[in-house]
Amino acid sequence: MRVKVRLFARLRELGGSGELVRDVPDNATVSAVWQSLVQEFPGFADYRPSLSCAVNTEYAKFTTAVADGDEVAFMPPVSGG
Amino acid sequence: MRVKVRLFARLRELGGSGELVRDVPDNATVSAVWQSLVQEFPGFADYRPSLSCAVNTEYAKFTTAVADGDEVAFMPPVSGG
């Protein structure tokens, strides 16, 4: 199945784009999507402890399952305000 | 000697005017000015415990001496804001 990946801030720069489309195994979790990105972009690994994630513009957990067509977002620590 | 008396809010209403001119003895204090007003306007007496006073637009004490031409203000509890 295929998911849209959204990346922000420094992660967006490391990944070269704010929107990627990636094929992932059926029944993949957010965590599996992230692991595949870490393989692709080694600089991502450091972010795991401080990372937030969302599925379809709602905050999610790394154990959340993703479905075909989902938008999966990975967010470094926020700094609004 | 002669002083200008300024009254505010409920005191102004009880005194019938916001500005009075009164003759007071030489070397009178703010307290003496007040006492003469209490004789004139019995409704003033209740205000003594909660009253503030000023001489020439600076906060003063009731023991402050007044001089000819001074502006002596008597102020009920404030309620700005």
Place this chain on the structure above:
Amino acid sequence: MNARTAVTDSVLDAAMLAGLVEGPGHGAVVTFLGLVRDHNQGRRVTHLVYEAYEPLAVKALDRIVREAADQWPSVRMAIHHRTGQLAIGEASVVIAAASAHRADAFASCRYAIERIKQIVPIWKHEFFEGGDTWVEGATADPDDVRALEQALRIACA
């Protein structure tokens, strides 16, 4: 009317006051507006009239600005207080406090409104359905250290 402190019968302008205090080193501006409420102590308020001893009121506002700067050196503050007749929803007082960091802007702004209610010679005449009353709050005494400390406690709490 671009003095940092003023007592005025004109409509108050919070944005203008914020502009007076903002500087390039400031990361935060907190403003407080006191508005005329349509009710008070169970009465339906129709309007208010504020009366001031204007020269002393301006000096008292200046004093509050100085006290705030002593307590929070990075803070720049402006305060305007309205007089005359005010309708429901109109602003009776505006405070703007700018500082490098937000904690000081919040604390000093809160401090200022507490002090205004303690020491500024301004009186509120409340008109409600069926009557009117002079509101009498605090006995003004700028040198009352306990009042100042109470305002600081509320501000920094």
Place this chain on the structure above:
Amino acid sequence: MNARTAVTDSVLDAAMLAGLVEGPGHGAVVTFLGLVRDHNQGRRVTHLVYEAYEPLAVKALDRIVREAADQWPSVRMAIHHRTGQLAIGEASVVIAAASAHRADAFASCRYAIERIKQIVPIWKHEFFEGGDTWVEGATADPDDVRALEQALRIACA
């Protein structure tokens, strides 16, 4: 742009936000503006660029407005956050909180800015003399009860 919450690349307007929340029963409106400072951690800042995950950021702002209403039932709040490039002195965020009494307006406004820094997916890219850096603050987790309690402690302190 008269929604109570928004993420926008337009200039922010505190007076408009105050107008959105004021009502006849409100005696106090507190606004907070976050401004771009000309320095940060010893560096001379030239400008900032804010990036947002906009749909989730708006939901997070809505959540903060709900949390504030839960905590302070008389409070009505609006929050707008800016995105894109901002010059020194421009506002990155504006919060307006109206309530019957001033304590709630101050507390809820302070609470909101703390929560914004905790859970809203917006990122600050700081450009300074000699370089640039992405500021990384808090790991966003709206369900982190300790973070919420910390914001409440700061607000009501």
